[in-house]
Amino acid sequence: MMNISPNRIQDAIPFSGAKSLVMTLPRKESQKRVRILTGVLLAAFVMLFLPWTQNIRSKGYVTALRPDQRPQTIHSIIAGRIEKWYVAEGDFVQAGDTILRISEVKDEYFDSLLLPRTQQQVEAKSQTARSYGDKVGALQDQIAALQRNNVLKLEQAKNKVRISELKVQSDSIELVQAKVNFDIGKYQLERAEELFKEGLRSLTDLEGRRLKFQEVQAKLVSSENKLLSSKNELITAQIDLDAIDNDFKDKLAKAESDMYTAMSSQFDAEASVTKLENQYSNYQQRSQYRYILAPQNGYIAKAIQVGIGETIKEGAEIVNIVPAEAELAVEMYVQPVDLPLIKAGNRVRFIFDGWPAIVFSGWPQISNGTFGGVVVAIDQFAGPNNQYRVLVTQDPEEDNWPEQLRIGSGADGIALLNDVPVWYEIWRQLNGFPADYYTQEQKEKSPELKK
CATH class of the missing domain: 2.40.50.100 (RNA polymerase II/Efflux pump adaptor protein, barrel-sandwich hybrid domain)
Structure with a gap:
């Protein structure tokens, strides 16, 4: 096998009957390797043109969609x-x-009869307010009586003044008549004296004329005195008229002052009643807060x-x-660079903690064990971690999320974006370019993206 000897076994022994040995010959092994490499390269080339779904992955946790359900x-x-x-x-x-x-634990609330005693204070103050109200009513009646009495007294005083004026007028006429009689009597006396000097009248007639003149003169003085007395009576009547009005104003002012004082006390008592009722209500409400x-x-x-x-x-x-009942949602966070790619209504796939899943992020159609979601809300400002919070709810068009899923469970979110060829995604990743930005309307209208 190591070719140590120059003698070759395959030249001495035929191998035509050993098929497994024939397959290990170097010449045929090289052909097999070429075919395998060619097939692999061809498959890799074809895969470069397969569609790849761009995505953004982010960690999150399960929460409730509504604040009152969290x-x-x-x-x-x-x-x-x-x-x-x-x-x-x-x-x-x-x-x-x-x-x-x-x-x-506060001493002002230790009294076990706090509510009944506060209620007694409310009732006592209410009685005080009602008493002041009755006093105000009595003073109002008194003021009305003073006004009616003043009208009568003023009418009486005016009549008295009118009588005095008429009496002055009558005495003035009498005085004028007395003056006329005085002038006539004086003239007659002077004629009688002339006739007496001429001897045409007797001394007795002259003395009679003098007596009548004295009577006329006395009547004149009496008329003057009567006129002055009438004038004094008129002045007294006018003074009485003014005194009646001044006395009425004084009594009315005093009655109104007492009425306003009573009204002030009534309002103060009513304010105290309101304050005590508010205090009683607070005590009553506070007693309910002893039970959580x-x-x-x-x-x-x-x-x-x-x-x-x-x-x-x-x-x-x-x-x-x-x-107990909450509409579940996933709270996930995305980087600011990825925020423009996330819109309300975008699809998201989730891998929940505790549920096994086989995930091909670029081919969500063949993934297994993931659950669908839809973006419903995106924060308008970055949080303390300099990331934007995104709320995702269950996708109504896909299977329901697991019933055993609880708030606080971890979730790995995969936000699905545009569909591009594999070679484009590799080229984008190598160059550090962001994922393609698109809108849902563009995806629905574009025939290439539909394919």
């Missing part, structure tokens, strides 16, 4: 002390079920606060709950 933490609204647990980790709870009960309730149907995942007698602060995390 795992959440239940907090305590008030500070308290844990008194009793009603559930254990892994239990299923319905919305409104009691998870645990806490007691108060489940916000929705779900499973208790983890108890953050444990034990009995442990004190918790306001807003402290108590327990985690996972919603």
